[in-house]
Amino acid sequence: MSVLAFPLARTRPRAARLAPLFLGFLALFAIPGATRAATPPPGSGELVLRGPDDAAPVEAPRLMTDVTVDVSGPTARAVVTQAFRNTTKEWVEGTYVYPLPEDAAVDSMKLVIGERIVVADIRERAQAKRDYEAAKSEGKTAALTEQERPNVFTNAVANIGPGETVLVRIEYQQTVRHTGDRYSLRVPLVVAPRYNPAPPIVNLVGEGPATGGADPVPDRDRITPPVLDPATHAPVNPVTVNVSLKAGFDLGALRSDTHKVNIEEAGPQSRTISLADGPVPADSDFELVWKPAPSVTPTVGLFREHVGDRDYVLAALTPPEGKAGPRLPRDVTFVIDNSGSMGGTSIRQAKAGLLAALDRLGPNDRFNVIRFDHTMDSVFPASVPADQANLDRAKAYVAALEANGGTEMLAPLQAALKDTNPEDTKSIRQVVFLTDGAIGNEAQIFSAIAAGRGRSRLFMVGIGSAPNGHLMQHAAELGRGSYTNISTIDQVAERTRELFSKLESPVVTDLTATFSEGGADVTPGLLPDLYRGEPLVLSAKLPQATGTLTLSGRIGGTPWSQTLDLSSAPEGAGISKAWARAKIGDAETARITGRMTAESADAAILELALGHKLMTRLTSLVAIDATPRRPAGARLSSAELPLNLPAGWDFEKVFGTAGERAAPIAPPPVQRRAELRRAAAPAVALPQTATDFEIRLWLGLTLLGLGLLVARSRRFA
Incomplete structure (x- = not known):
């Protein structure tokens, strides 16, 4: 898919002007059994799907999302509720690509059908897929959640009955981001269209035909959902966000630069935050930022959790401000x-x-x-x-x-x-x-x-x-x-x-983390350089949270260290899952960089994922209702629900015009642009992904005009 761009041609409608739209969405979700005509009229902007054997199209299911986040000190626990609403008289399956934070430890999914609640199991991905497909064919309502990237997931919900709303509730744990005196929480709300480089074509002049290389994006079809053109479709997938913030220190400034919010004070250290405009389009990530009160200096963040026969600790250590040393070139x-x-x-x-x-x-x-x-x-x-x-x-x-x-x-x-x-x-x-x-x-x-x-x-x-x-x-x-x-x-x-x-x-270099007691399994294994005000967040699994943790390094030429007493750490929630999620990331990195074989990395990931009940590239969550519901012989229509274009993007300049998108485009040869040949730096030849669409258009129009002239001359001959 070519990616083209010019400055934005259409202005984004403000959320306030969209209020009637979302009231309509809410009404559709709230009225049981609400149905629509089986075949929306052409040009109505409705989303349609087709069943088997080219049956008449029906309107696709609707989706609405609610995100509730509880922030407690350094960690956040989120519940994402996705409501799939079938507004047709058909039985349908809906598939939806959605984002979560890149460090989210996804550990729970529930399927809610009326008054029935089905708790999902964590299974190896291939097995979960087989179980889901079997349930779908048997007419059972089922949900499958799969990870495509650490921040991109897919939900599939099968056998949603006519006029029915099915809820999928996903829960995850993450750590709060901390830089200087700023703490932040980011809730992704839309998966942006991805540019997927084509497999390389090697063609040595005079040495035979071109050969294809390895595909750099082998799963491109799974991360390329349909995207609505805002010029022809109103925004879909309305979302609400609510945050309960317990900072652990007296709060100062609190704001969101991405969305208008209502803020209610629940004490000096607590706030409740909600979207001021109610449901908003899922087209822009939500970010909340807070700082401590001016007179408050938060202490070093150190928390622990006991799970099974092990203790887990999470430490956020910030080097001292100190006096700025000489500035290095x-x-x-x-x-x-x-x-x-x-x-x-x-x-x-x-x-x-x-x-x-x-x-x-x-x-x-x-x-x-x-x-x-x-x-x-x-x-x-x-x-x-x-x-x-x-x-x-x-x-x-x-x-x-x-x-x-x-x-x-x-x-x-x-x-x-x-x-x-x-x-x-x-x-x-x-x-x-x-x-x-x-x-x-x-x-x-x-x-x-x-x-x-x-x-x-x-x-x-x-x-x-x-x-x-x-x-x-x-x-x-x-x-x-x-x-x-x-x-x-x-x-x-x-x-x-x-x-x-x-x-x-000045940076803090040569960092080491030392536990006084043995047996600590620490992540990250490679500690980064630290810049002034930049905290280091590490987690560890220990036989017992006793003794001390010492972080040592150098600021310029001066030794620096900080020692923490682990036994004094307060209790925290979700520390074990944050550690396991980080260790899974370490194994993925080791696989990609060649420090671990694919087989050993996959084995380590599976052990961590199944032991801590986490979603990964190799594990999925599947929930299956025990009772078949779709009548025998009733057809099942399927739909991949579309996403909104991210706010600030221009649809035509990303995907091309309608005519260009409709025609298959052959991969262009590797070539150098004229400005590359004129550049002072050595040029690097890259695949030309934009097309010569304008030339093709004018050529086509010219040929069309000639054809009309020939036809006209023959008609009157």
Whole structure:
């Protein structure tokens, strides 16, 4: 699928103007047995599905989602309730792709049918799929939840009766994000369309036909759900969000920059938060940010939980502010994504963030700027001094960028990580990568980072209303950097200032975590460098939570350490699942980077997942009602429910025009764009994913006109 982009052509309707729409949705969910005509009229904007044997189309089931989150100190427990409403007279199966946080430990699913509640079992993925398909064919109502990525899941619900509403309740645990004095909770609400690079075609001139390489996205069909064009369809999948916040310290500022919220105070340390506009379109991730009261300095976060015969601890350790030491020279490579998915508000946010970063470079720094879509180039052949002439040239280059084309991220990442002076110890080498991460080949990117990071540190900056948090967070971890998210243009100044101020501060290096008692199983195994105000979050499984934990390192040339008494840690909930989820992530990383074989990594993942009852790539949750409900001989129609386009995206510039989407497009040859040949830096040839649609259109119109002239001349001959 080609990805094209220009600035947003349509403005997003405000939530207040959508209130009548969602009242209608709520009415449909609330009225039992509500039905619609079996065949919606053409052009009505209704979603339709087809049954077997090309039967007449019927309206697809509706979906509504409610998210309730309880935040308690460093952890959050969320319940996601998805209501599938069948408004037809048919029996249907609905399939829906949806997001969850990239660090979510999904451990529970319930299927609610009227007054019956069916609790799901965790099973190996293949077995869960077989059990679901058998139940579906037997006419039993069933639900299957599968993980496609750590932040992308699929729900399938079979045998929803005519006029019936079926609820699927999914629960997960996650940790609260903490940077400096800011705590945040992010609830993903939409899966953004992914750019999936095609398998490479190797064609050596004069040496035979082209051959195909390994597909970088072998499951592309499972992460490419249908997306509605907002020009022809009103938003679907309304969502409500409610948060109960118990911070564990006196609260100061509390806000959401992504959604209007109502905030009710329930004490100095507690708040209740809800969406001010009621149900909103599932087209933009929800983020809540809070800070401690100005006079409060939160203590080090240390919590423990006893499960079975083991103790689990979670520690969030923040190095002291200290006095800023001498600023070391930096060699910074900035990479900016100007592909089609970055069109509209995203490219403006990315450019503003990059321009702010350029302004902070010092006279002893060196830098370069790389931009990419389905091609790439750079401002300079290599890093140059950050003098005024070079900065002016780079700023003019950035200001002129427009979003267009596909998202070929691998080559620019490898170019940015390439270090021409790996023995340099007098400067810090950093890569700052600005993107929405809307790609499907995450594993390929992770492998490249692990292989090529060297002494570089990778800092990911997520842009837009629905960034790929899994890619961003894990890339930063592998690159021993950090992840900063910019959801709105209003956040650019604050968050870029925080990020680049942090990058200029002395780092805590050579970090080690030591438990006084033996037998600790700690994650992460590779501790990152820490920047001033950046906490380290680690978890461990212990035979018993006694003794101490000591974190040691160096700030500049000065030794630094902090020791915590484990026995004084307060009780926390969900610590064991957070540890298990992190260990599963460690095993996935080891598999991707070759530190573990696929077989041994899968065995470790299965043991953790089944032992802690967690969803993974290899395990699924399946709930099956015991009683068959669909009458024998009654047909079952199936539908893949569509998603909204993320807010700020332009449908036609992402997917192409209707005519272009309708016609099959052959993979174009690998070629170099003219501007790549003229670039000062060595060009990198990448697949051209945009098409020559305009040329084809004019050619087609010309041939059509000639055909009409010929037909007219024959008619009157």
